[in-house]
Amino acid sequence: MPSFAPGLWENLSHDIHYIWPHILLMVSGLLMLWPLDTWLLPWTKAEKHKWAIPTMAILVVSLVLSIYTPNGLGFSAMYKVDGLAKGFQVLCILASIFAVMLSQKVLGALVEHTAEYYALILFATSGMLFMCGAVDLVTIYFSIELMALCIYILVAYLRQQERGIEAGMKYFLLGAFSSGIMLFGISLLFAATGGITTNLTELNQKLAVVSQDKSLLVYSGVLMVLVGLCFKVAAVPFHMWSPDVYDGAPTPITAWLATAPKAASLAVFLRVFGTGFHSISYEWEAPLMLICGASMILGNVAAIKQQSLKRLLAYSSIAHVGYMLLGVLSRDAQAGAQAVWLYMLLYLFMNTGAFAVLIYLQGKNEGERIEDFAGMGKRHPVLAFSMLVFLLSLAGIPPFIGFFGKFYIFLLAVEQGFTTLVVIALLTSAVSAFYYLEVVKQMYFKEPAEGEVEPMDSYSKFLISTACALVLVGTAFGPQLLKWTDDIRWFEKEAPAVVMEFSNK
Amino acid sequence: MSGTAQLMLLATFLPILGGLGLLFVPNEKREVFQKATVAIMVASFLLSVPLWFQYNRGSDAVQFAYVCDWMPSLGVKFSVGMDGISLLLWLLTTFTGPIAALCSWGNIEERWKEYYIWLLVLQTSMLGVFITQDMFLFYIFWEVMLVPMYFLIAIWGGPQKLYAAIKLFLYTLSGSVLMLVAIFAIYFLQHKATGQYDFSIASFQSAQTVQLIASQTKTFQILLTLAFFLAFAIKVPMFPFHTWLPDAHVQAPTAGSVILAGILLKMGTYGFVRFLLPIVPEGTKELMPWFLALALIGVVYGALVAMIQKDMKKLVAYSSVSHLGLCMLGIFAMNPWGMKGAMFQMLNHGVSTPGLFLAVGIVYERRHTRMIADYGGLSKTMPIYATIFMLMTMSSIGLPLLNGFIGEATILMGTFQTWPWVAVAATSGIILGAAYMLWMFQRVMFGPISEVNTKMADLNFREIAYFTPLIIVAVWIGLYPKPFMDIMDKPVAKLVMQVQPDFYKAESLAAKQAEAAKVGMHGMEAQEAPETKEHGTAPAEHASEPKAEVSEAHAAPGGGH
Secondary structure (H helix, E strand, C coil), rough: CCCCCHHHHHHHHHHHCHHHHHHHHHHHHHHHHHHHHHHHHHHHHHCCCHHHHHHHHHHHHHHHHHHHHCEEECCCCCCCHHHHHHHHHHHHHHHHHHHHCCCCCCCCCCCCCCHHHHHHHHHHHHHHHHHHEEHHHHHHHHHHHHHHHHHHHCCCCCCCCHHHHHHHHHHHHHHHHHHHHHHEEEEEEEEHCCCCCCCHHHHHHHHHHHHHHHHHHHHHHHHHHHHHHHHHHHHCCCHHHHHHHHHHHHHHHHHCCCHHHHHHHHHHHHHHHHHCHHHHHHHHHHHHHHHHHHHHHHHHHHHHHCCCCCHHHHHHHHHHHHHHHHHHCCCCCHHHHHHHHHHHHHHHHHHHHHHHHHHHHHCCCCCCCCHHCCCCCHHHHHHHHHHHHHHHHHCCCCCCHHHHHHHHHHHHHHHHCCCHHHHHHHHHHHHHHHHHHHHHHHHHHHCCCCCCCCCCCHHHHHHHHHHHHHHHHHHHHHHHHHHHHHCCCCCCCCCCCCCCCCCCC | HHHHHHHHHHHHHHHHHHHHHHHHCCCHHHHHHHHHHHHHHHHHHHHHHHHHHHHHCCCCCCCEEEEEEEEEECCEEEEEEEHHHHHHHHHHHHHHHHHHHHHHHHHCCCHHHHHHHHHHHHHHHHHHHEEEHHEEEEEEHHHHHHHHHHHHHHHHHCCCCCHHHHHHHHHHHHHHHHHHHHHHHHHHHHHHHHCCCCHHHHHHHHHHHHHHHHHHCCCHHHHHHHHHHHHHHHHCCCCCCCCHHHHHCCCCCCCHHHHHHHHHHHHHHHHHHHHHCCCCCCCCHHHHHHHHHHHEEEEEEHHHHCCCCHHHHHHHHHHHHHHHHHHHHHHHHHHHHHHHHHHHHHHHHHHHHHHHHHHHHHHHHHCCCCCCHCCCHHHHHHHHHHHHHHHHHHHHCCCCCCCCHHHHHHHHHHHHHHCCHHHHHHHHHHHHHHHHHHHHHHHHHHCCCCCCHHHHCCHHHHHHHHHHHHHHHHHHHHHHCCHHHHHHHHHHHHHHHHHHHCHHHHHHHHHHHHHHHHCCCCHHHHHHHHHHHHCCCHHHHHHHHHHHHHHHHHHHHHCCC
């Protein structure tokens, strides 16, 4: 036993069962980089893009592991496994699985397939898993950095392209800056509460009784943490990077970027504001309301003018974050987490579906601009119909699942008294129908460009139509979805871990 | 599930199921789509007919009810059923379906597969709106309706189709999202009071909920009322929210116009009757002067604008604004006559206006122009067409013995009781209506005939086939409206009870006094009575006693008219 850290090994062996999925992701990512990529791959003469298969397998295993991880608090109360953590972990892993699926060569994704690409996805996913369970400002900060560093590289992956470099650089600079702000905020809070704790539960109690002369310290600390997190989810006015980054990143990474890091960051959001700063909600409610309203308005209004579908989806994802922040605002943190989780789950499916269509068209050189969708109803009926379903679902038109997510989160927000914000949300979602229908208009009402059309391969067809079917009939499974959301909860008792089966309770 | 409920669900969902079946037919088989769609629509209509006979006219309860849990934790149920008001409109929808399908044969020249499937999806979503007894389900059907309509206009419409389609979509969508907030607000208000999460329409309309809303602040009530009002007023459409209508009508293919005029506009008035009045009666009364003014402006303005139109379709579209304004006046009269008249007006408008659109569609198919100036003297070459056009025109302007008269007369009767001067002003709309319709008829049918028009063929068998049911119903309602009256009797009485709990009490009191004095002027006193009623009396205490008086109260004025 090393003497510099007494009890470290006991601690680790006692708590290690909470982080098996994370370890699996990390270790297999490392193994992939070395020695497998240098030794095993040349030996088996497999092509690089075959790395997708083990990556997928590892992600699926970690998905199952994370669902069956027992609940509990570990690592000196810095990491917690509960319904909330598990729920968002599932979303992150699902998003990563989708990203790997979308990166496939058959789909024509413009990605250079190397072991690093997949390993980085695994590392980032592991960072996200830590984010979902982190209950200490320090672990939160570290896990965010773990995720972000991998994403910076992935965003700049098209290194031969100017806009790829630009995207990576922009994301890195702004990301580093915002992390700095957040870290500064954490240290201010640490100081304001007497320099004793960064644990969220304890911080909550300390903040409630902090003396009057420290209130400025607390206020600026909370705001800085808010700014840092808002940057991660690209909420207005900290969204400037997102359209350019989305545009420059490889499209499967864009699809992933719009879902996985956001799911993890929203988990942190819920954790920090639902537990850590819950007692001082009056400090952050007004700024968060402003951010939420501004995201919905600006995201939707700015999307109208976009020429490129990728940018359009980027702006619309800003708006969707605005809707989800309504759940973070909820004074009933538990219910808020449930609504956000449900929305994110549904958004994951419809957004990935829309990106799948986009990636397919890019791969076939049919373009990514909205005009390039002209006549798609004739060229690719299945693709166009799926796209129609995804877009209407994103717009929140029933009976597609997007409506259900909106319905649930808006219902909650009205209950919590944020009626004005809900009115803004609903009106701007009517605006969003306008730009989503712009794409529909091109697909169905415009004549297609001349040229031969390649018939779709079965992989793409299967992928896209499955997603379409899920989105199409999703609302019918409302009861099942609600049962799942029921499990997205904090567990209150710190001690004995009760095994809560996340699926199908 | 009872047999009648099964029949109702089958008739409602048959179109969409048929549409799913048609997905597997290749697009080239135009005839298959045409015939199959008509067959599905006719089957759905035939399935719906028995409910007309099965409906118990002596009860105001929701009949053919079927309820099952959907999302229990939210209080969302799959709850369906109909009362007389919804039954009539539901039957109107199944009745219009085959006509819309049949009239598309000639003018849909491309993409048949998509067209007929969207038509069938639209049919189910419209039927769904009328049978749902749950707010969540209602909202779903209400919104789903927009998507097929958007496609019908945007693909098969006229030159400005894209603009018209997106305008229709956004207008109606922005109206209905506000309604969603209002629904949420009431839902939580209920939950706070009862601890129950319940989305059922019955609980929204229940006396407790209405009482609860009435006990909130005035601002809250007015906002609630406005949220509902906007959603429905856009759909009706009432002045000044009507601007989408002329665009949509003019650009839509004939079947689209038929469905728009026949059914979709009724959604708005149905919404007023089903939701606005029973749920927020106090707020509605608060804003009544404004609503009345808008309805009245609609009547006169719609008629005046219709008069100057050069395009026949646009003329008929503006006539809808005018007619539905009248319908709204009837609803806002908040007495049985006004309400019944409004219901009649909905049915009549659903028969005569589609008829007019079909008639315009026929000449458009032959000459590809809708300008009145391009025609003239058509009665010489197309005598059958002229006769049918004449009948539809007469029905639309409310000639006695045809359906339009019954509605208009009853509405004016009802409105006069509550708002005499409004009724007087509204008469001008009817006079103007006669003017613009007859003027159009005259310019199209009589006068010198130009060279091109002499070659126009008269109606063929298919065209006569889809006019015939419309004419039959028009004459039927005109000559013998009692069966329709019977169906709506009890539900309307219930509605009036919900809106004006004291109405029947006052009216029967007046009737008794009148009888005692042997003076036959009870109507005049009854008209004053509702205005002097007290607000805020618990409806519970009236709940049992006026029921007994309903029949009595009806017997008295009913005999007179």
